[in-house]
Amino acid sequence: QQPVQSPQAMILQEGKDAIINCNSSKALYSIHWYGQKHGEAPVFLMMLLKGEQLKTHDKIAATFNEKKQQSSLYIIATQLSYSETYFCGTETQ
Numbered sequence: 001q002q003p004v005q006s007p008q009a010m011i012l013q014e015g016k017d018a019i020i021n022c023n024s025s026k027a028l029y030s031i032h033w034y035g036q037k038h039g040e041a042p043v044f045l046m047m048l049l050k051g052e053q054l055k056t057h058d059k060i061a062a063t064f065n066e067k068k069q070q071s072s073l074y075i076i077a078t079q080l081s082y083s084e085t086y087f088c089g090t091e092t093q
Contacts, residue, residue: 003090012083018075022088023068031064031071032089045073045086 003024012018022031030049036042048055048064048071055062061074073086 003088005088012075012078012080014079015077018078020073020075020086020088022071022073022090024070024090024092026069026090026092028064028066028069029091031062032091033060033062033071033073033086034089035084035086037084042087 003022006021006023010018010020022033028050030047032047033045034042035045045060046055046057046062048062050064050066052064054064059076059078061076062071063074064071071088073088075086
């Protein structure tokens, strides 16, 4: 079963933070976040394993809440160059 993301789409506002949530109905082992610019292949951003609650890298941070089976991707102080499609993938137990 595919994870559910919300919001489905958003317009980034320059200098503002953006949050994308990823929810699963199954127990998760890991969450994978990807970004994809229009017309290009997806790029791996980061992975959080079971037991990891927060990971940061460059302009992004991600959290993993095992009890809620949810991960959130935070894009910090967005710029127009950050415009792309962000999506999650999951591994279930």
